Amino acid sequence: MSTTRKRRICFPITSRAYYGRSQLLIRKLHHHPGIDLELMLGGSILLDKYSRHVADDIKEGGFTISASLFNVIEGGNHVAMAKTACLTALEVTNTLYTADPDVVVVCGDRFEQLAIAMAAAYLNKTIAHIEGGDLTGSIDESVRHAITKLAHIHFVTNDDAKRRVLTMGENPAYVFNTGSLDVERASCVDADITTEELSGYGVGHDVDVTTPFLTVIQHPVTTESSNRQHLETTFRALATFDLPIVWFWPNPDAGTGEMAETLRHFREHHEAATERMRFITNVPADQFIALLKRTACVVGNSSAGIKECSFLGTPVVDVGGRQQGRLSAENVIRTGYDVDGVRAAVKQQLAHGRYAPSHLYFKPNASQSMVDVLTSVELYTQKRFHEVP
Amino acid sequence: MSTTRKRRICFPITSRAYYGRSQLLIRKLHHHPGIDLELMLGGSILLDKYSRHVADDIKEGGFTISASLFNVIEGGNHVAMAKTACLTALEVTNTLYTADPDVVVVCGDRFEQLAIAMAAAYLNKTIAHIEGGDLTGSIDESVRHAITKLAHIHFVTNDDAKRRVLTMGENPAYVFNTGSLDVERASCVDADITTEELSGYGVGHDVDVTTPFLTVIQHPVTTESSNRQHLETTFRALATFDLPIVWFWPNPDAGTGEMAETLRHFREHHEAATERMRFITNVPADQFIALLKRTACVVGNSSAGIKECSFLGTPVVDVGGRQQGRLSAENVIRTGYDVDGVRAAVKQQLAHGRYAPSHLYFKPNASQSMVDVLTSVELYTQKRFHEVP
Amino acid sequence: MSTTRKRRICFPITSRAYYGRSQLLIRKLHHHPGIDLELMLGGSILLDKYSRHVADDIKEGGFTISASLFNVIEGGNHVAMAKTACLTALEVTNTLYTADPDVVVVCGDRFEQLAIAMAAAYLNKTIAHIEGGDLTGSIDESVRHAITKLAHIHFVTNDDAKRRVLTMGENPAYVFNTGSLDVERASCVDADITTEELSGYGVGHDVDVTTPFLTVIQHPVTTESSNRQHLETTFRALATFDLPIVWFWPNPDAGTGEMAETLRHFREHHEAATERMRFITNVPADQFIALLKRTACVVGNSSAGIKECSFLGTPVVDVGGRQQGRLSAENVIRTGYDVDGVRAAVKQQLAHGRYAPSHLYFKPNASQSMVDVLTSVELYTQKRFHEVP
Amino acid sequence: MSTTRKRRICFPITSRAYYGRSQLLIRKLHHHPGIDLELMLGGSILLDKYSRHVADDIKEGGFTISASLFNVIEGGNHVAMAKTACLTALEVTNTLYTADPDVVVVCGDRFEQLAIAMAAAYLNKTIAHIEGGDLTGSIDESVRHAITKLAHIHFVTNDDAKRRVLTMGENPAYVFNTGSLDVERASCVDADITTEELSGYGVGHDVDVTTPFLTVIQHPVTTESSNRQHLETTFRALATFDLPIVWFWPNPDAGTGEMAETLRHFREHHEAATERMRFITNVPADQFIALLKRTACVVGNSSAGIKECSFLGTPVVDVGGRQQGRLSAENVIRTGYDVDGVRAAVKQQLAHGRYAPSHLYFKPNASQSMVDVLTSVELYTQKRFHEVP
Secondary structure, three states: OOOOOOEEEEEEEOOHHHHHHHHHHHHHHHHOOOEEEEEEEEHHHHOHHHHHHHHHHHHHOOOEEEEEEOOOEOOOOHHHHHHHHHHHHHHHHHHHHHHOOOEEEEEOOOHHHHHHHHHHHHOOOEEEEEOOOOOOOOOHHHHHHHHHHHOOEEEEOOHHHHHHHHHOOOOHHHEEEOOOHHHHHHHHOOOOOOHHHHHOOOEEOOOOOOOOOEEEEOOOOOOOOOHHHHHHHHHHHHHOOOOOEEEEOOOOOOOHHHHHHHHHHHHHHOHHHHOOEEEEOOOOHHHHHHHHHHOOEEEEOOHHHHOHHHHHOOOEEEEOOOOOOOOOOOOEEEEOOOHHHHHHHHHHHHHHOOOOOOOOOOOOOHHHHHHHHHHHOOOOOOOOOOOOO | OOOOOOEEEEEEEOOHHHHHHHHHHHHHHHHOOOEEEEEEEEHHHHOHHHHHHHHHHHHHOOOEEEEEEOOOEOOOOHHHHHHHHHHHHHHHHHHHHHHOOOEEEEEOOOHHHHHHHHHHHHOOOEEEEEOOOOOOOOOHHHHHHHHHHHOOEEEEOOHHHHHHHHHOOOOHHHEEEOOOHHHHHHHHOOOOOOHHHHHOOOEEOOOOOOOOOEEEEOOOOOOOOOHHHHHHHHHHHHHOOOOOEEEEOOOOOOOHHHHHHHHHHHHHHOHHHHOOEEEEOOOOHHHHHHHHHHOOEEEEOOHHHHOHHHHHOOOEEEEOOOOOOOOOOOOEEEEOOOHHHHHHHHHHHHHHOOOOOOOOOOOOOHHHHHHHHHHHOOOOOOOOOOOOO | OOOOOOEEEEEEEOOHHHHHHHHHHHHHHHHOOOEEEEEEEEHHHHOHHHHHHHHHHHHHOOOEEEEEEOOOEOOOOHHHHHHHHHHHHHHHHHHHHHHOOOEEEEEOOOHHHHHHHHHHHHOOOEEEEEOOOOOOOOOHHHHHHHHHHHOOEEEEOOHHHHHHHHHOOOOHHHEEEOOOHHHHHHHHOOOOOOHHHHHOOOEEOOOOOOOOOEEEEOOOOOOOOOHHHHHHHHHHHHHOOOOOEEEEOOOOOOOHHHHHHHHHHHHHHOHHHHOOEEEEOOOOHHHHHHHHHHOOEEEEOOHHHHOHHHHHOOOEEEEOOOOOOOOOOOOEEEEOOOHHHHHHHHHHHHHHOOOOOOOOOOOOOHHHHHHHHHHHOOOOOOOOOOOOO | OOOOOOEEEEEEEOOHHHHHHHHHHHHHHHHOOOEEEEEEEEHHHHOHHHHHHHHHHHHHOOOEEEEEEOOOEOOOOHHHHHHHHHHHHHHHHHHHHHHOOOEEEEEOOOHHHHHHHHHHHHOOOEEEEEOOOOOOOOOHHHHHHHHHHHOOEEEEOOHHHHHHHHHOOOOHHHEEEOOOHHHHHHHHOOOOOOHHHHHOOOEEOOOOOOOOOEEEEOOOOOOOOOHHHHHHHHHHHHHOOOOOEEEEOOOOOOOHHHHHHHHHHHHHHOHHHHOOEEEEOOOOHHHHHHHHHHOOEEEEOOHHHHOHHHHHOOOEEEEOOOOOOOOOOOOEEEEOOOHHHHHHHHHHHHHHOOOOOOOOOOOOOHHHHHHHHHHHOOOOOOOOOOOOO
16 A cells, blocks of 8 residues: 555553553654554553653654643542543543544553553544554453454564464454564663662662672552552562662552552561562663663563563562463573562572573564554554454 | 442433343343442433433432533534533533442443443543444444543454454453343333323324334444435335334434434325325334334345344344444345335335244343452552454 | 743633633743743633634644643532632643743633633642633632632722732732733724624524624523523513514523523524524624624623623623622613613613713723733732731 | 532542541531531542551541542653643542532642533532632742632631632622631631650651651742752751751642652752651641740741641741742741841841740631531522622
């Protein structure tokens, strides 16, 4: 198909993590002569306390920002999550109506992305979805597949996911295994992080990045009610190691309120144990990768443990149900929410050390592959269930 | 499983059609000793001009109404549809948070039902979905399957749909082919409708129900931009028949504005042709069935043509893409948007006359089967993709 | 004060009537070299059925439209009115945040204008209010004065209003009696309307504008519960005159639903009486003035009867409480909601004929006076109650 | 007037401060046989981190809670404030529509209370406003008077305010000087607070309440852009005193984000100066009064300094524009935002010591007076401007 006018692409970004992983794609779209790119900013990316660096970076990029939407409702619980999604969709509708894009790009499995996909679908836009078909736990599992059923173009990151998207009735001509943007990005980073730089982020004690240290990233699991206890389990398991810890605050999903409070409680009431810990909300994306390269072991339930770390060869202890069912490389040991289990798994990983890079989620040029599809594929809006023969 | 406390079920009703088809189920749930039922009213069902009868009926039923939400945004276009969905979800979140049900029942494929399902999922509720797995056109096709991927309990209406829901990764233990509520209801109605009663609804000329007449129900197809022309096609095709016509106003979906205007234009500017026509927004559910039984042929794109009429044996000419791909019995002739095609199909149906009842969508006691499941099945919230072997 | 950069002025327009009356001002602001003007469209002005002409006119004007917001919630009742206002304010907040104007211009006493003023005040914008200090009935009375207490610059239309705004504690340096925009506009119109042109609007029978006819404009009074009966009173009073009638549909305020239904009922069930009537939603602003010039008497509760007609000398029968307390010229006879009262008043006006022009609300160049203030006055945001000595 | 059915009163509570000051009134309304009281909770009172104690207290009170609305939008800036107000009004509309109260009680001058008043007015409810007619700075000044112009029953707290409410055109028959609820409450408290109890709240160092200490309560002034610097001014002025300080976190108004960050910055980077400080979000209402009784001087811009402290005789240094123009007793010294000014004023107050109680805002039985009015006054909805002779 030859396109005579530029394709207008709208890219809503609702968290700093999304921006980090999408950076390569966004820049390529921005510079492509056949594309008019508009970013929409919403959610946590606009809240100073999390994302000042990211917002600055976006401004410097020279992108067109079609809207900056403050729509995170306080509460850190399920009702706040649901209402944040609804308000996001309401406001996105106005912005999409004005911007009138040909394609809306939706990413992953976060709750507000489904809301955006719904609004885009009702506005009769073509939806491209990045990272469909993966399995996880939490509400993310439902969100990801529901987005698949609203989307028209699918960029999956592995063959397993591709098979699953096809099974769900999507048209094979529109399902592309491009590999993961996160992993492509991780593969491109050669930045490093120093102890001094790390001490510039967050609060707590200094962590020397030249000697072994642990990194904890444990987010709430929205479909579970014991997020506080699960975090305590991790805390108690890791307190027995004589290693410094870089501890990331949880994502602002339902359950984040009590988890953040738990962390604050640790800091106030377990001074001895937290003397080796630094608590951080965010480091810039490149330095985050550098940190993953340097850490002795990542503990928690972040997708970075499954994806970026598979390529980087970083040992990972994946705790609990959030990444349940997700395809993982040999760098990941899974464990339940029990102190002994977490402790044993960390010990095993410390004994093993780094792994060889896995290409499970990696293809070179993932972002370029997506740009190629987005500029050339024929767009459509009326979906049809594609029966698997 | 034995339940010790009553299960609380929340049933959002957002259109008069939904209430009509769900009536048997709602009444059985209402009277079941193990169930606490709460209705939530929203959308068009609260707008006087459409649904006064229904609202009265609901009040008389003695049901608990946990909320009456005015959330239809005017415009009759895509942006109004999207914003109506978002506003509905926002308000439903508040109501579900207060009502705290165990199960939320979501129906079919209408745009606001996906918004409700999303809100319920984020509140970590178990979602029961009625009528998953069917194929249609319009945005409904996307909506229906996206709801499936958010829902935990599936009541499908035919074996074809069951197969499709399983293909999409749903757990077979939670997929139940109960048959269609609409068709069960149609099978129970023995009411009739007289010419006098019919003349009490809508505007225009009297239609004698004792002699052959046509019924038109043509809704907007939200993914198409030519709804006005498509309606004109039907109008021009039917104007050549010397038969009275009962013409229903379109649903308040995106595109309804221009369709309603087109109908008004017909009335003002084609007086001769509309002299045999009556334009109606709504007749009570029982009389609607009676009308389907009496009409010589249904023309348009209503699901009633596919479902209720299959059991009633009413000849149907299904026009265009709205019911595309949907399983249909032999009472349905499909045609595109062209005057000659519609005319020929109607002629053929008039020549054929009524059909034998089909059981494609029919099982006796559909509503009771659903009640049995809803009272006894073990509830869960964390979904897992069920790989088809 | 000398301004070095252009002042950015945001002008939200939420109804066709507002656009009509503000046209002169908007055009002058648009062409002023020291002003960047942005229009925001919302409310009924975007709904095709009311305002297609106006929207076209706006587009042709070459104005910058910063947002088109669909935010009218269906229902025509109090809850729909309240929610429309809230949704408007929510969306306006986003738009004002992006547009970042120096001044927001708010008009009159309509419910959504207070919501806009509230949003603008919370965003710390300077608010200019047109037409403060007048008295009316309905919720408008509360709305108008509440806006005054949020606004920083006041353009009042008469000395009585000026005195009242000062009494309420506003700073005399910022209260300007510029006369009424509506009346300035009426004074500039030399367009005429023909019978053929009039017959191009609305539905019903032709009204010959060259012979005496009545014009009815009766809107709902939101603080009263008997809008239906009040409309019937007017209908019954006027049905006894042997004169054609141009009858305008009511504004979409709370109560409009039942009034519109009442009008539809008249049309269907009082064919004889309505044989002389034409029912119209809208005529372009210039032709509306022409109509007021030609009509023998305006009946109802429109502010046009009080303001435009005072200058045009058109006899007016003002019915009920909507304009209660409002300063009026001798062209207005006030009457309660009773058939005999209305009938007697109309008779008296028909006997009297046209009045001499009043300058009660008129100053030449009202719009230019406002432009002068808006370009030169020193802007401020922190209000202080100005105690009257 | 004799009432035959109970009056239904709806009392929206949107902050812990409001609950504190309204407690006496709420309890009396709750126990009155002629009143049906419903509380609506929204805003910061539902957010765990601020108000757990209050929420528990409300539950124990046995009140009917008609809604719990999560509607605080994160950002701590103007756009978040505006959107929080709009969302509050939207949700309150639904709740008021369902609850259908006779009277809605609105308090003071906070931004969300105007939004609630607007929604209530549009629903044609009678609005009672507590504490109209006072002067302040910030957006509160506009909010308070705008509410007055929407309200039907006015409970003012001093004669000055009464005069001003009448000047604004309110009906004298509906303006009642009942004295202040806050001050009545302060007059009833005989609780004390110990050093141990105080150390149970907030973070930082212990403050010995038996020796002289300062209390700082400095909220953002929404109409000013230098809240960060203004807070630093206070910090620098007080750092020179050798006294412990109880420092309250700012209210969640626009500007709170940067103020909270500033406080966090003090804590991390001025360890020496903050070694004598305790940072607190909230103490229960009774203990707050006890704290005011014990403190050597209150510094900042809280209304408690003007009102409660006038009766308690606590020395107050009122900084900047937030309480500008407000009637104050001799216990208050006002100063601008300069280090020397604040320091000198605090010195002067420390030298002076406690003041004799003022009755400027005090009348015994304020809450009972309000109950008497709310149960007996004739209710109305159509407002009329009452011209002062």
